Amino acid sequence: MKYMNPIIPGMHPDPTICRVGEDFYLVNSSFEYFPALPLFHSKDLIHWEQIGHCITRNSQLTLRKGFPNCTGTYAPTIRYNNGIFYVVCTNVAYGGADEGNFLIWTKDIYGEWSDPIFLDLPGIDPSLFFDEDGKVYYIGAYGEIFVSQIDIATGKAIGERRNIWAGTGGNDPEGPHMYHIGDWYYLFISEGGTEYGHMLTVARSKEVFGPYEACPDNPVLTNRSTSLPIKAVGHADLVQDNRGEWWAVCLGIRTIGYPFKHNLGRETMLLKVQWDKEGWPIMGDHGTIGIEMEADCLPQVPFKKKPVRDYFAQGKLDYVWNSLYNPVEGLVSLKEDGIYLVGNEVGLSEKDSLAWLGRRQEQHTFVARTHLTFDPIKENEEAGLTIYMNASHHYEIALTRLEGQRVIIVRRSIGSLWKIEAMIPYEKDHVVLELAGNEEWYTFGYGEKETTINQLGQGETAYLTTEVGGRFTGNYIALYATGNGSKCEGKAKFSWFELENKEKECKIQE
Ligand code: 6LW
Numbered sequence: 001m002k003y004m005n006p007i008i009p010g011m012h013p014d015p016t017i018c019r020v021g022e023d024f025y026l027v028n029s030s031f032e033y034f035p036a037l038p039l040f041h042s043k044d045l046i047h048w049e050q051i052g053h054c055i056t057r058n059s060q061l062t063l064r065k066g067f068p069n070c071t072g073t074y075a076p077t078i079r080y081n082n083g084i085f086y087v088v089c090t091n092v093a094y095g096g097a098d099e100g101n102f103l104i105w106t107k108d109i110y111g112e113w114s115d116p117i118f119l120d121l122p123g124i125d126p127s128l129f130f131d132e133d134g135k136v137y138y139i140g141a142y143g144e145i146f147v148s149q150i151d152i153a154t155g156k157a158i159g160e161r162r163n164i165w166a167g168t169g170g171n172d173p174e175g176p177h178m179y180h181i182g183d184w185y186y187l188f189i190s191e192g193g194t195e196y197g198h199m200l201t202v203a204r205s206k207e208v209f210g211p212y213e214a215c216p217d218n219p220v221l222t223n224r225s226t227s228l229p230i231k232a233v234g235h236a237d238l239v240q241d242n243r244g245e246w247w248a249v250c251l252g253i254r255t256i257g258y259p260f261k262h263n264l265g266r267e268t269m270l271l272k273v274q275w276d277k278e279g280w281p282i283m284g285d286h287g288t289i290g291i292e293m294e295a296d297c298l299p300q301v302p303f304k305k306k307p308v309r310d311y312f313a314q315g316k317l318d319y320v321w322n323s324l325y326n327p328v329e330g331l332v333s334l335k336e337d338g339i340y341l342v343g344n345e346v347g348l349s350e351k352d353s354l355a356w357l358g359r360r361q362e363q364h365t366f367v368a369r370t371h372l373t374f375d376p377i378k379e380n381e382e383a384g385l386t387i388y389m390n391a392s393h394h395y396e397i398a399l400t401r402l403e404g405q406r407v408i409i410v411r412r413s414i415g416s417l418w419k420i421e422a423m424i425p426y427e428k429d430h431v432v433l434e435l436a437g438n439e440e441w442y443t444f445g446y447g448e449k450e451t452t453i454n455q456l457g458q459g460e461t462a463y464l465t466t467e468v469g470g471r472f473t474g475n476y477i478a479l480y481a482t483g484n485g486s487k488c489e490g491k492a493k494f495s496w497f498e499l500e501n502k503e504k505e506c507k508i509q510e
Pocket of ligand 1: 013014029074075124125174175190193194234235251472
């Protein structure tokens with residue numbers, strides 16, 4: 001059977017997975033976006049449905065502003081033990097509120113998670129390992145990989161913390177996970193940084209605290225120096241299905257252009273894990289992964305697809321929608337006839353909370369549309385549709401008022417460059433805005449109806465990529481409103497939003 005990677009497209013890095021009976025649960029990092037830590041469910045490892053987030057309340061997390069694409073929730077781990085789901089994670093806040101590692105838990109995976117217990121353990125990429133004797137260990141990355149026993153009820157470290165492995169010499173040993181399989185404690189880590197040299201390495205020991213012996217075939221997984229379409233693979237977490245077969249989820253990127261660039265962020269991939277006769281893992285296709293993978297898959301259980309157009313009519317927002325930073329009362333409200341955004345003084349190029357509601361770009365080729373009703377009363381009030389990498393890298397189409405006139409503009413911001421590319425007078429207060437993407441261009445259009453769209457401007461995809469704009473997150477397609485320096489007098493109403501992805505979606509091929 002063939003399945004296709006990514007199994008979860010768009011910015012879904014650092015995947016972590018656990019199984020309860022026939023059900024698999026998966027969580028990703030989400031950086032400065034909120035709700036945080038998207039949570040997915042699957043019965044077959046290939047079809048994943050988002051069932052919520054682990055962090056939904058401001059009391060659980062304070063996201064630091066001002067450092068785009070690199071603060072907030074990094075690299076969680078989900079584990080299930082004795083009726084309880086645990087997630088450990090790092091809030092990278094550069095010394096801001098809630099900086100550091102924390103633990104949250106729930107007994108109901110479809111319900112709310114606890115407030116955090118802060119852990120007095122350093123570094124990033126926390127993991128948990130529940131040993132058969134009842135002891136629980138915390139594994140983290142702090143220069144080297146370390147392990148410490150912890151009391152899972154209080155989060156307190158027990159005894160000494162010990163460095164157990166520095167990896168095989170690659171930079172940034174990180175993303176550790178430990179498993180007890182047969183006679184061995186296996187420690188899987190990533191090295192080489194989360195870029196094109198990324199790789200997965202493994203060591204094992206008879207004791208949790210070591211000594212660890214490295215696999216002679218390290219790295220056991222890497223796509224570096226190959227011509228495979230998925231690059232930068234690493235940060236894997238293993239899981240056993242109920243037939244006893246082993247799998248792993250990991251992150252990887254799909255690139256565009258040459259030299260390679262990527263705009264979708266790091267995505268979640270699936271690979272089969274087998275074991276050689278010495279008990280070392282064989283990951284994916286001889287240590288690599290591709291888009292199409294051959295494997296002995298579980299019986300397929302696809303879930304019901306959502307309609308392409310979202311009328312915001314379910315009484316609550318679909319899980320795909322995020323705010324940038326913690327939500328601020330009054331900026332975004334859901335009503336029966338759509339989403340209302342009330343622009344504050346913060347513009348799209350500022351690193352602060354604004355009236356912004358976004359969802360991940362999931363495929364290179366897509367068309368997104370929205371119906372906007374907005375009367376920009378004062379000069380510079382604007383509302384529109386943006387393709388957003390960060391505060392300094394975004395393109396948008398907006399209805400605004402400039403020099404007293406109501407206009408539609410297409411504008412681009414690339415680092416310190418900023419330009420209105422196109423502007424036309426527009427009399428009406430309602431419009432359908434369109435953003436189409438492919439590997440080369442983001443193209444904007446507008447019309448009174450979705451059937452009469454006029455193209456207004458475009459910008460290169462290449463300038464809204466991680467290689468140009470920075471760090472850890474992929475692009476968002478977002479609705480926004482701003483008064484650009486003062487609060488908007490008018491509200492922007494978005495009656496519906498639709499996203500049509502054009503690429504083949506992950507699916508099984510017999
Ligand atoms: C994460 C680290 C990494 O903490 O990137 O690829 C960092 N891996 O393990 C942010 O996702």
